[in-house]
Amino acid sequence: MSEVKKVATRDSYGNALKELGHEHPDLVVLDADLASATKTSIFKKEFPDRHFDCGIAEGNMVVAAAGMSTMGLVPFVSTFAMFSAGRAFEQIRNSIGYPHLNVKIGATHGGISVGEDGASHQCCEDFALMRSIPGMTVICPSDDVEARAAVKAAYEMQGPVYLRFGRLAVPVFHDESYKFQIGKGEVVREGKDLAIIATGLMVNEAIEAAKTLEAEGISARVVNMATIKPLDEELVLDCARTCGKIITCEEHNVIGGLGEAVCGLLAEKLPTPVRKVGVNDEFGHSGPAVALLKQFGLSAEHVAQVAREFVK
Amino acid sequence: MNQQEKQRLAIEACKVRMGIIESTHGAKSGHPGGSLSSADVLAYLYNKELRIDPKNPKWEDRDRFVLSKGHAAPGLYSALAYRGFFPVEDLPTLRHIDSYLQGHPNMNTVPGVDMSTGSLGQGISAAVGMAKAAKYLKKDLRVYALLGDGELAEGEVWEAMMFASHYQLDNLCIIIDNNNLQIDGSVDEVMSPYPIVDKLKAFGFEGACVDGNDFDQLEAAFEKAKQTHYRPFAILMKTTKGKGVSFMENQVGWHGKAPNDEEYAQAMQELRAKMAELEAQA
Numbered sequence: 001m002s003e004v005k006k007v008a009t010r011d012s013y014g015n016a017l018k019e020l021g022h023e024h025p026d027l028v029v030l031d032a033d034l035a036s037a038t039k040t041s042i043f044k045k046e047f048p049d050r051h052f053d054c055g056i057a058e059g060n061m062v063v064a065a066a067g068m069s070t071m072g073l074v075p076f077v078s079t080f081a082m083f084s085a086g087r088a089f090e091q092i093r094n095s096i097g098y099p100h101l102n103v104k105i106g107a108t109h110g111g112i113s114v115g116e117d118g119a120s121h122q123c124c125e126d127f128a129l130m131r132s133i134p135g136m137t138v139i140c141p142s143d144d145v146e147a148r149a150a151v152k153a154a155y156e157m158q159g160p161v162y163l164r165f166g167r168l169a170v171p172v173f174h175d176e177s178y179k180f181q182i183g184k185g186e187v188v189r190e191g192k193d194l195a196i197i198a199t200g201l202m203v204n205e206a207i208e209a210a211k212t213l214e215a216e217g218i219s220a221r222v223v224n225m226a227t228i229k230p231l232d233e234e235l236v237l238d239c240a241r242t243c244g245k246i247i248t249c250e251e252h253n254v255i256g257g258l259g260e261a262v263c264g265l266l267a268e269k270l271p272t273p274v275r276k277v278g279v280n281d282e283f284g285h286s287g288p289a290v291a292l293l294k295q296f297g298l299s300a301e302h303v304a305q306v307a308r309e310f311v312k
Numbered sequence: 313m314n315q316q317e318k319q320r321l322a323i324e325a326c327k328v329r330m331g332i333i334e335s336t337h338g339a340k341s342g343h344p345g346g347s348l349s350s351a352d353v354l355a356y357l358y359n360k361e362l363r364i365d366p367k368n369p370k371w372e373d374r375d376r377f378v379l380s381k382g383h384a385a386p387g388l389y390s391a392l393a394y395r396g397f398f399p400v401e402d403l404p405t406l407r408h409i410d411s412y413l414q415g416h417p418n419m420n421t422v423p424g425v426d427m428s429t430g431s432l433g434q435g436i437s438a439a440v441g442m443a444k445a446a447k448y449l450k451k452d453l454r455v456y457a458l459l460g461d462g463e464l465a466e467g468e469v470w471e472a473m474m475f476a477s478h479y480q481l482d483n484l485c486i487i488i489d490n491n492n493l494q495i496d497g498s499v500d501e502v503m504s505p506y507p508i509v510d511k512l513k514a515f516g517f518e519g520a521c522v523d524g525n526d527f528d529q530l531e532a533a534f535e536k537a538k539q540t541h542y543r544p545f546a547i548l549m550k551t552t553k554g555k556g557v558s559f560m561e562n563q564v565g566w567h568g569k570a571p572n573d574e575e576y577a578q579a580m581q582e583l584r585a586k587m588a589e590l591e592a593q594a
Contacts, residue, residue, distance in 0.1 A: 028448065050448060055478075060437045060471035067441025070419070070427060071449065072372070075441075091434060091468075099419050099428040 005144075006169035010108040012147035013165045014039030017076060017106075019148070020155055021047050027155060030065050030077045032058050037167075038078040038108045062088040062105075066095040069102045074155060080114075081107035081164055085126035096160045097133040104154045105130075110140070110164040111251030112284035112292050113201060122284035128256025130162040131229045137182060138229040140164040140250075142203035144172045146226055149180035157182060166251075168289040170201045185232040191221035193311050195239035196303060198249035199225045199258050201293075202277070206249050208300035213307055220307060231261050233269075240272040245310055247275045251298055254278040275306050313531050317360075319594050321527050324394065325355035326587045329556045331390025331403050333583065335413070337576040338404025339386075342415065345566040346460060347387030349491040349551040352525045354391040357456060361534050366396035369423040375453050376442050378427045380435025380469075381460035381489060382416040383568070389413055389422065397424035433466030435459070436486060440475045443484040443544075454538075458487045462494030464505035470515065476544035477516025484544045485537040486517075489524065491553035493564045508548055517546040524549025557582060 021027055021043055028050040035041040035053065044051035054061035058079055065075035077084070084092070084107045096103045112122045130138045139154065139161065141147035147165060154161040161182075173188075188203065189210050198206040203224045210220040221243055223235060239246055246266070248259035259276035266272045279296055293299055328351040336342040358364070362375045379388045386406060393400045405411035412421040416430025426442075429435040439457035446453050463469060476484050488508065496502045505511070512519050518540045520533035530547075537545035553567070554560030557579045571579055 028445075052444065052479075054475060055471075057468075057471035057474065059433070059468045060440070060475055063434045063437030063468070064441030064444065064472070064475060067378075067427065067438035067443075068445040070376075070438070071442055071445035071451075073445050073448070090431060091437075094431040095428070095434050095438060 004171045006171055007144035008167055008169045009141055009144065009147035009165040010039045010167055012144045013106050013108065013151060014042030016148040016151035017043040018046050020152060024074065024155065026072060027074050027076065028052065028068060030054050030061050030075055032056055032061050032079040032083065034079050038106065040078045058083045058088045059091045062091040063095040065103045066099070066101050074102055074104065076104045076106045078106040078108065080109040080121060081123035081126045082109070082121055085129045085162065086123055089129050093133050097136055100135050100159055102158055103160050105162045106165065107162060108165040109167045111166060111200070112279065112296055113166055113168040113251060113289040115167065115289035115292060116286050118286040119283040124251070124253045124279045124284065125256065126164060127228050127250070127252045127258060131256065131261065135159060136229065137161045137227065139182065139227050140200040141226050142200055142224050143170060143174055145174035145176060145178050146180055149178065150226065153180055153182050164200065166201055168201065171204050173204060173207065180226065183227050183230045183232060185235040186224040187221065188224050189222040191219040192243055193219045194245040194247060194307055195221040195223060195243040196247045196249060196307070197223045197225050197236065197239060197258070197262055199228060200251050202249035202251055202298060205298065205300040205303055209303035209307060212300065212304045218307060218311055225258060228258050228261060231265060233265055236262055236265055237270055240266055240270045245273050247277060247303065247306055247310065249277040249303055252278050253281055255281055275310050277303055277306055313528050318527050319590060321355055321359060323587065323590050323594070324359045325352045326583060326590060327394045328355050328387060328390045330580065330583050331393060331400065332386045333557065333571060333576060333579045335386045335389060335403040335406035336570040339407035340570050341407055342386050342570055343383040343568045344386065344571065345493065345553045345560060346381060346489065346491060347384045348555045348557060348560060349524070349553045350384050350387045350458060350489050351556065352527065353458065353487055353530060353549060354387050356527060356530050358391040358395045362456070363453070366424065369397055373451060373453055376426045376439070376455045378435040378439040378457040379417050379429050380439070380457045381432070381463055382429035382435060384458070385415065385417050388417055388425070392422070392424040398422070432460070432463040433468035436469055436472040439484060439486070440472045440481060443476070443481040444479050446483055447479070447481070454483050454485065456485050456487065458489060461488060461490045461492060461499045461505055462502065464488070464508065465503045473515040473517065480542045481544045482541050485534070485547065486544070487547045487549060489549055489551055491551045493553045493562070493567065495567050497564060512546045512548070516543060518543045519546040519548060521548045522550070524551035525555055556586070
């Protein structure tokens with residue numbers, strides 16, 4: 001079997017910005033002294049006159065981006081998820097969300113796969129925070145192809161968007177013909193016994209889990225739910241009707257993220273048993289990213305185990 | 313400034329003050345004190361300084377004004393209404409359910425409001441973003457932001473100031489309304505921002521200290537701002553909170569309290585007398 005190509009979606013972010021920058025002179029990028037980590041350095045190298053370093057001052061950066069958007073620019077404001085969704089939450093809420101400004105928040109280093117930096121930098125609360133802002137679109141792409149497409153779609157859409165990218169290189173399973181659409185989930189694999197609805201790097205884990213389960217006679221549908229808000233309600237309901245059981249998978253606290261978004265919908269429209277795979281309301285800690293993911297149950301093995309017990 | 317122009321501006325400022333009393337009385341809440349201390353500079357900005365077009369509030373090349381001390385919304389709304397952005401008669405609907413005049417400035421519902429504000433420290437950040445964008449877009453426009461002195465306690469204000477001087481935003485002019493009072497008391501008691509001038513200098517600002525209720529001094533400061541290159545400009549205005557309504561002047565209690573019917577009548581009587589006096593001189 002040939003080696004699977006792996007790319008960190010933060011690299012996809014930087015590359016997509018550079019590509020878009022050539023077509024759109026109104027696209028500007030702001031960063032808070034993390035350009036080499038968020039990969040906006042790729043854009044900066046190409047367009048130094050419209051990459052604005054704001055220093056380690058995220059609150060000001062986020063609102064300065066809001067001010068720029070009122071002037072007709074399309075700012076991508078970039079830092080780690082912890083320091084945008086987390087630290088600058090209220091600035092995002094009041095100065096981007098409330099006036100519904102056309103600012104794109106490129107948040108890298110989401111989740112515990114940040115690794116060695118530990119809990120202070122491992123943001124597992126961003127979906128919850130950003131979902132709670134009226135009018136905010138929340139996207140967590142699963143691989144390089146989707147991440148680049150999502151950046152493009154975010155630029156093309158009018159209104160605030162929160163994009164979460166990862167630090168860890170993850171397998172690229174989409175091919176370039178993949179058509180990403182904001183608000184639409186993707187059935188990656190068909191199945192009938194249960195549906196695994198995953199987002200971000202957990203989509204690949206879900207695919208691997210489904211392969212294992214298939215060998216054991218369990219047929220699992222796998223859905224890539226890159227857009228967490230607005231949720232593709234039709235697809236979730238279809239999963240409930242077709243499979244009758246749903247597992248959600250996310251590199252996020254089980255409180256407030258994709259799992260609760262799915263449960264909230266199902267509770268009102270089509271009560272269906274759900275198991276939530278995610279970070280179980282605890283902080284992460286230092287360690288190699290892949291080892292951490294396994295330890296916190298964010299692995300194909302754990303998803304498969306949850307599925308086995310679920311369909312028993 | 314000639315006497316005629318000064319009188320014209322004084323009349324406009326008196327109208328702004330009447331609008332502040334009308335709107336906060338109509339709202340039965342809101343912030344008259346810090347609106348009244350800013351009334352003169354708001355009248356100056358909207359009737360002399362800003363390049364704006366009330367018929368085309370979204371004109372791309374207009375100057376921008378951000379009310380960073382968003383609680384002075386009654387002052388801003390009043391200045392906008394008397395400048396022709398929307399009917400003066402709507403001012404008393406301030407804060408009413410279903411009124412477009414939200415308690416704090418809303419750029420999507422109020423014509424002429426350039427940025428939604430209210431959470432302190434954020435308006436100045438939006439303003440530096442606008443000024444930087446104007447530079448990038450090579451637009452010859454200026455950006456103004458009005459801050460409170462209590463607001464200076466917000467760390468984000470200083471983040472924004474660093475950004476302004478780092479990017480040499482000489483198209484930016486911030487104005488600090490130093491009325492020396494905030495909700496819990498005088499600013500030096502609550503959390504002293506003094507010495508403000510030294511701090512502004514240390515953050516790379518050129519500036520001027522003025523009596524914020526004096527049009528000659530305001531004019532000199534705004535002209536100096538336009539002559540300043542490569543550095544952002546700050547106008548530190550000494551003002552009187554509640555200025556123009558005798559029983560509100562320098563009273564901390566009038567930060568966020570509306571006049572009742574009796575107080576409203578007295579305030580309007582004082583302002584009408586002032587207006588008659590100004591018109592007699594004109």
